[in-house]
Amino acid sequence: MNIYNKILKIGSLEVQPGLTLAPMAGITSQPFRLLAKEQGCRLLFSEMISAKGLLYGNYRSDALLYFTEYERPIGLQIFGSDPKIMAAAAVRIEKHKPDFIDLNLGCPTRKITKNGEGGALLRNPALCSEIFKAVRSAVSCPVTVKLRKGWNELSVNVLEIASRAEEAGIEALTIHGRTVEQGYSGKADWDIIRQVKAYVGIPVIGNGDIDSARAAIDMLDLCRCDGIMIGRAARGNPWLFAEVLAALENRPLPEPPTADQIVAIALKHFALLAELKGEAAAAREMRRHSAWYIKGLPGAAAIRQKLIRVKSFIETEAILHEFVSQGGSF
Numbered sequence: 001m002n003i004y005n006k007i008l009k010i011g012s013l014e015v016q017p018g019l020t021l022a023p024m025a026g027i028t029s030q031p032f033r034l035l036a037k038e039q040g041c042r043l044l045f046s047e048m049i050s051a052k053g054l055l056y057g058n059y060r061s062d063a064l065l066y067f068t069e070y071e072r073p074i075g076l077q078i079f080g081s082d083p084k085i086m087a088a089a090a091v092r093i094e095k096h097k098p099d100f101i102d103l104n105l106g107c108p109t110r111k112i113t114k115n116g117e118g119g120a121l122l123r124n125p126a127l128c129s130e131i132f133k134a135v136r137s138a139v140s141c142p143v144t145v146k147l148r149k150g151w152n153e154l155s156v157n158v159l160e161i162a163s164r165a166e167e168a169g170i171e172a173l174t175i176h177g178r179t180v181e182q183g184y185s186g187k188a189d190w191d192i193i194r195q196v197k198a199y200v201g202i203p204v205i206g207n208g209d210i211d212s213a214r215a216a217i218d219m220l221d222l223c224r225c226d227g228i229m230i231g232r233a234a235r236g237n238p239w240l241f242a243e244v245l246a247a248l249e250n251r252p253l254p255e256p257p258t259a260d261q262i263v264a265i266a267l268k269h270f271a272l273l274a275e276l277k278g279e280a281a282a283a284r285e286m287r288r289h290s291a292w293y294i295k296g297l298p299g300a301a302a303i304r305q306k307l308i309r310v311k312s313f314i315e316t317e318a319i320l321h322e323f324v325s326q327g328g329s330f
């Protein structure tokens with residue numbers, strides 16, 4: 001039996017293997033999720049959506065709910081700190097028929113934590129329980145929680161919060177092995193993920209610093225978790241999912257993408273974004289994606305200067321094609 005090709009269960013939902021794209025605000029909108037899925041990612045999450053924004057008719061929050069049937073199974077993630085508002089937002093979200101609803105207890109952004117939302121909730125375990133129970137009893141789809149190790153190294157309480165989630169009937173957890181104060185610095189603590197997995201009976205997805213097939217296997221070996229989640233390393237590199245999937249399924253790793261394939265996917269990403277948000281907004285969003293697509297490659301620094309100013313698809317296409325034709329080695 002291949003121990004890496006595990007089934008991840010979220011309520012009655014089964015995902016095999018539990019290879020997941022992390023929710024990343026401003027990055028994992030529908031087009032990027034689709035590209036990740038095409039490469040073998042098995043489970044998707046929306047970007048985080050404000051529960052308040054959703055209830056009070058914020059246009060941006062509504063747009064974040066959009067997903068296509070192809071992306072299933074998908075979880076829609078909400079953040080907030082008021083149990084009643086979180087429950088009401090979950091009810092509203094359930095009408096869009098996501099496969100599950102995910103609660104954000106990890107966001108370290110000051111704009112969010114200063115309102116007691118995201119990662120700041122870890123400082124208030126009793127409130128976490130209230131939110132879990134309120135949301136769990138308000139909807140019938142599975143509810144999951146994504147959380148960090150604790151607020152800071154002096155208050156590592158993920159085991160307590162994880163067990164409160166389990167008690168409240170939450171179906172699965174994602175653990176990012178950093179504290180909120182750490183943000184994205186330092187190294188993710190995988191041992192804490194192992195501890196949570198050993199502590200609770202519900203499925204655990206491990207998250208933090210997976211950037212290769214080797215790292216994916218190493219996390220599964222150490223943590224014995226039910227799934228793994230990849231965030232930053234997938235930016236500009238949806239092929240990472242093909243590589244990790246092959247490793248989990250015990251197949252030879254695929255060849256890395258060619259320059260032409262990279263350009264084709266970057267342009268597909270742009271076209272999909274333009275369809276969704278209009279060309280001007282897509283061009284702005286693609287500036288950073290394009291830089292990620294070409295990151296670390298010889299000649300990339302010079303071309304990045306051009307890419308960060310693009311205003312249209314044609315311009316991006318011309319810059320990327322010129323780069324490839326001049327032998328810019330990808």
Ligand SMILES: Cc1cc2nc3c(=O)[nH]c(=O)nc-3n(C[C@H](O)[C@H](O)[C@H](O)COP(=O)(O)O)c2cc1C
Pocket residue numbers: 022023024025026027046047048077104106107146176184207208209210229230231232233
């Ligand atoms: C730009 C950015 C945006 C993020 N947005 C979200 C979000 O909306 N919801 C969430 O739960 N986590 C969010 N995260 C955290 C990631 O989901 C993930 O937990 C983190 O990046 C660690 O995984 P990695 O080391 O594979 O990147 C974000 C991370 C980044 C870098």
